[in-house]
Amino acid sequence: MPSSRDKKYKRILLKLSGEELMGEEGFGIDPKVLDKMALEIGQLVGIGVQVGLVIGGGNLFRGAALSAAGLDRVTGDHMGMLATVMNALAMRDALERSNISSRVMSAIPMSGVVDHYDRRKASRFMDNGEVVIFSAGTGNPFFTTDSAACLRGIEVNAEIVLKATKVDGVYTADPMKDPTATKYDMLTYDEALEKKLGVMDLTAICLCREHDMPVRVFRMDKAGALLNIVVGGDEGTLIVEKIEEDSEQ
Numbered sequence: 045m046p047s048s049r050d051k052k053y054k055r056i057l058l059k060l061s062g063e064e065l066m067g068e069e070g071f072g073i074d075p076k077v078l079d080k081m082a083l084e085i086g087q088l089v090g091i092g093v094q095v096g097l098v099i100g101g102g103n104l105f106r107g108a109a110l111s112a113a114g115l116d117r118v119t120g121d122h123m124g125m126l127a128t129v130m131n132a133l134a135m136r137d138a139l140e141r142s143n144i145s146s147r148v149m150s151a152i153p154m155s156g157v158v159d160h161y162d163r164r165k166a167s168r169f170m171d172n173g174e175v176v177i178f179s180a181g182t183g184n185p186f187f188t189t190d191s192a193a194c195l196r197g198i199e200v201n202a203e204i205v206l207k208a209t210k211v212d213g214v215y216t217a218d219p220m221k222d223p224t225a226t227k228y229d230m231l232t233y234d235e236a237l238e239k240k241l242g243v244m245d246l247t248a249i250c251l252c253r254e255h256d257m258p259v260r261v262f263r264m265d266k267a268g269a270l271l272n273i274v275v276g277g278d279e280g281t282l283i284v285e286k287i288e289e290d291s292e293q
């Protein structure tokens with residue numbers, strides 16, 4: 045078991061896709077999945093890594109899908125952001141059941157339910173070893189929780205954004221659609237943008253490029269992958285500014 049001396053990062057921003065929370069179900073939240081994630085996050089906290097968390101809302105509502113079904117887009121995006129708050133509450137519950145201190149902050153004020161997002165407070169909570177769950181995305185329609193994750197990661201000076209998803213990295217094309225697609229171990233922001241590699245939205249990648257924030261994309265349901273990354277392991281795909289010869293981020 046790694047100890048606190050083995051950790052490569054002191055502060056990370058972990059992005060979990062909402063769909064991951066559904067487990068085998070087609071909609072909603074599977075508490076078993078939450079417990080498993082809480083366990084993995086607890087391993088990071090256990091070695092002294094400060095964890096910020098952004099959870100998507102795709103297991104409940106997505107503005108674009110609601111809009112395609114006839115709803116007003118902005119209303120749909122508001123519903124999507126509220127969905128991320130529900131996921132955040134469920135995750136806080138799972139973390140607390142595992143005795144991991146956590147806070148939920150929301151970009152949309154929701155007095156009496158969760159704290160309003162405040163960067164300095166969030167940073168202090170993280171300094172104290174509490175997991176901070178940033179909910180309601182950026183608070184604005186037409187954005188995604190990928191962008192929210194990169195934004196919050198940059199704001200709280202995380203060293204890396206870890207995007208946990210269904211696929212085990214960034215591929216030359218969507219691996220769910222193209223079986224011949226091959227995986228990158230490393231990739232530059234420019235390549236991801238030029239080739240429009242759909243694993244993460246382009247606004248999020250632009251923001252990371254602007255602020256030189258590395259992003260690692262990996263498969264969440266691979267047991268131990270998260271811990272392996274924070275101790276310097278090579279899971280998934282790393283997206284960076286420049287690939288050095290013997291590069292190691």
Ligand SMILES: Nc1ncnc2c1ncn2[C@@H]1O[C@H](COP(=O)(O)OP(=O)(O)O)[C@@H](O)[C@H]1O
Nearest residue numbers: 061102209210213214215217218220241242243
């Ligand atoms: N070039 C690519 N490499 C990897 N995954 C890709 C790529 N293009 C599209 N994808 C898709 O992106 C999805 C991951 O993005 P994510 O934001 O977690 O999912 P969603 O948008 O469904 O919430 C994967 O399930 C995969 O099918």
Ligand SMILES: O=c1ccn([C@@H]2O[C@H](COP(=O)(O)OP(=O)(O)O)[C@@H](O)[C@H]2O)c(=O)[nH]1
Nearest residue numbers: 062100101102107121124181182187188189
């Ligand atoms: O800053 C944000 C973040 C999210 N959303 C809305 O919330 C939904 C859920 O987020 P996302 O699709 O990023 O979730 P994920 O795919 O990660 O589960 C999005 O579709 C948007 O409708 C938004 O309007 N602004």
